[in-house]
Amino acid sequence: NAGVTQTPKFQVLKTGQSMTLQCAQDMNHNSMYWYRQDPGMGLRLIYYSASEGTTDKGEVPNGYNVSRLNKREFSLRLESAAPSQTSVYFCASSEWQASSPLHFGNGTRLTVT
Amino acid sequence: QKEVEQDPGPLSVPEGAIVSLNCTYSNSAFQYFMWYRQYSRKGPELLMYTYSSGNKEDGRFTAQVDKSSKYISLFIRDSQPSDSATYLCAPSGDGTGRRALTFGSGTRLQVQP
Numbered sequence: 125n126a127g128v129t130q131t132p133k134f135q136v137l138k139t140g141q142s143m144t145l146q147c148a149q150d151m152n153h154n155s156m157y158w159y160r161q162d163p164g165m166g167l168r169l170i171y172y173s174a175s176e177g178t179t180d181k182g183e184v185p186n187g188y189n190v191s192r193l194n195k196r197e198f199s200l201r202l203e204s205a206a207p208s209q210t211s212v213y214f215c216a217s218s219e220w221q222a223s224s225p226l227h228f229g230n231g232t233r234l235t236v237t
Numbered sequence: 238q239k240e241v242e243q244d245p246g247p248l249s250v251p252e253g254a255i256v257s258l259n260c261t262y263s264n265s266a267f268q269y270f271m272w273y274r275q276y277s278r279k280g281p282e283l284l285m286y287t288y289s290s291g292n293k294e295d296g297r298f299t300a301q302v303d304k305s306s307k308y309i310s311l312f313i314r315d316s317q318p319s320d321s322a323t324y325l326c327a328p329s330g331d332g333t334g335r336r337a338l339t340f341g342s343g344t345r346l347q348v349q350p
Contacts, residue, residue: 128280157337164245166342167281167325182337214280223269223330226338228280 126150128229130215136235137205145200145232147215153227154220156198158182158190160211161231167214173198175220205236238263243326243341251349256313258344260326263307268330270302272311275323275343284324285311316348 131146149156157172159182169182173192187209189201198217202209212233216226241262250256258272269288273281285300287293293300301310309326323343329335 164342167340169337169339172337216280225271225283225286226281228282230280231278 128215128217128227130213130229130232132232133230134233136237137202138237139206141205142201142203143205143234144202145213145215145234146197147199147229148197149215149217149227150196151217151227152195153217154195155218155224156192157216157218157226158188158198158200159214159216160184161214162211170200170213202234205234207236210234210236240264240339241326241328241341243344245342246345247347248344249347249349250316252316252318254316254348256316256320256346256348258311258313258324258326258346260309260311260328260341261307262309262326262328264328264331265304265307266331266333267304267328268332269328270300270309271327271329271338272298272300272309273325273327273340275325277322281325281340313346316346318348318350321346321348 128149154175158170159167171190173179176195212231216228218224243260272285274284275281290304297314299312323345325343326341327338
């Protein structure tokens, strides 16, 4: 079972470059999420999509955009990368009901120089 | 005050020890309580999922919730080196329909052989 798949696993960008992080889930979940994880800060929500066709901002949305391409796929775009966006990015999915457990991918490690 | 707080550790114990991991939260409305385990360079995975106050046991793991003091615990009996990981708590279900989980920053556990 693939679960939640994230690509790429690693990426190094220069300041000002753009990139898109890809995420796909095969569990037929309605809701999908993007978190970033930094030392001492824990997991912080960037954006989420409660269902296909909807997206909402989380705690730290500045500098990011998202696209819910279809029920399976949810991408995160950095239009102009900054060193402050150096982090590990996790995609997750869940059933539609609030408080459903999240299922995570294994992350994308991004370094912005 | 953070909504969910955990001691970051690291907590180092010898193999076979009983481990107690703790978490406090500020929102008294939370009804569901999850513990996630995260191995190094992996995504978090759901370990325990409980509802309301009380205890839940699963093998060597016991989750305990005290809603009156807003305190969550995870006990690990007969700890193994394979239990070495970061443990994140995530209370949820505050009745607002908020979908995404809020995580503690995690406690790093090291079990020494």
